[in-house]
Amino acid sequence: MARVLSLGEAVAELVHDGDTVALEGFTHLIPVEAGHEIIRQGRKNLTLVRMTPDIVYDQLIGAGCASKLIFSWGGNPGVGSLHRFRDAVQHSWPVPLEIEEHSHAGMANRYVAGASGLPFAVLRGYTGTDLPAQTDTIKPITCPFTGEQLTAVPALNPDVTIVHAQRADRAGNVQLWGIAGVQKEAVLAAKRSLVTVEEVVDELEPKPGALVLPTWAVTAVAEVPGGAKPSYAAGYYERDNSAYQAWDLIGRDRDEFTKWLNELTGVKA
């Protein structure tokens, strides 16, 4: 059964130094506040996992929380590059960042294998590309039935997955709708999970097509209104595109970033 905790309690209990942590969200419902709480609590040596690391991952990387990133597309969607990510990869600032790089199809299938309790997934992917040469997590496999050459990728089983959703009830059942990305798979693949929600309600009003994560599939729920901003939560608020544009200037410059970080963590410059 999921326990309803405060964000601070949930992060303190569920996210440890050295953990493999996935904060998933596909443009929609990105658990930004949870990421900020990880920065505030000063976690180190995390292996961060996400298909589409965007500005909250840029912030976690810039804050020195991560030693490794497993991903398939790292950018500021609609704006450009992630400069803290680039700085870490190209100049090891503030700490070196190891990368394990995939395609979206590869990452999605790794979570599917993780959620399915299988050691690997099979896809028809990566053929002819230079990606397999850079990681031991992409290997050829022969179909035992047809002999076709396919690709195997290992399951991703994060220590903890964090996602954001619209609602939960007091028992900890979670309801999420709109673009659902790979969130269900990432939660089910993880050893522990935290869902931050816009609101905790007495009863979940049925929503056709909504994804429901039953309370017994989730470790903790935290009520964090606005917890996905500046991304969006369908039915609650829209994406703040100007914040993504503004991040480009902050993320571009180490000093500007450090100012931003000090403000977030309450350190006086």
Add this chain to the structure above:
Amino acid sequence: MSEYTADEMMSIAAARALGEGMSCFVGIGLPSTAANLARRTHAPNLTLIYESGCLGAKPTRLPLSIGDGELADTADAVVSVPEVFNYWLQPGRIDVGFLGAAQLDKFGNINTTVIGSDYHDPKVRLPGAGGAPEIAASCKEVFIVLRQSPRAFVDKVDFITSFGHGTGKGDREKLGLPGAGPTLVVTDLGLMRPDPETAELTLTELHPGIEVEQAIAATGWKLKVAADLKTTPAPTDEELTLLRSLKKAGE
């Protein structure tokens, strides 16, 4: 005829390449602009598929990212990311994959990973693969749109993120790749298509007012020019008006 920019010509030429009734797996940026323009002009029944899981999106404005809420709100269906890749893309159900690139080589191989020869110590770290490797592998054909410059159009890409025609004709078949690969490249100067014999990208059309020498100078390999080089029809007033209103609404 109204005045227009090279970028506008590029978007319009790219839109024209998408046929009515096709299904198109759309990358963000220039491909998305072109696909949305095509739906507003000659191809109202073009099915747009975005990797966020939006199938049949009909956005009223240009989406700012592939996960824009507008795409989900206007889609025939919203499915999970594993589903869009495994059920819809991988079996070859989608006619055209429409991609951008950071670097493109003369055989249509795409690099969006790193600039520089050392993956671990790159000159520039780019965003990475996203959905492109499997889009390039599995769509029936691939269109690529990007601005032409010697830095972007290189003899050989630093990193093959998405496979085009490899080192020439027949490479895709050897690897068992299901789709035909890149069949068209649209730039701000003209159009390139793979030579039927060698699969090398060859200039087949120039946009109005562009000289062959300009296209050659903007290409990092010795660009071959088709014997029957054509001129792209200039944008119509209708195309320009619709493109501008689309861009304006997306701001």
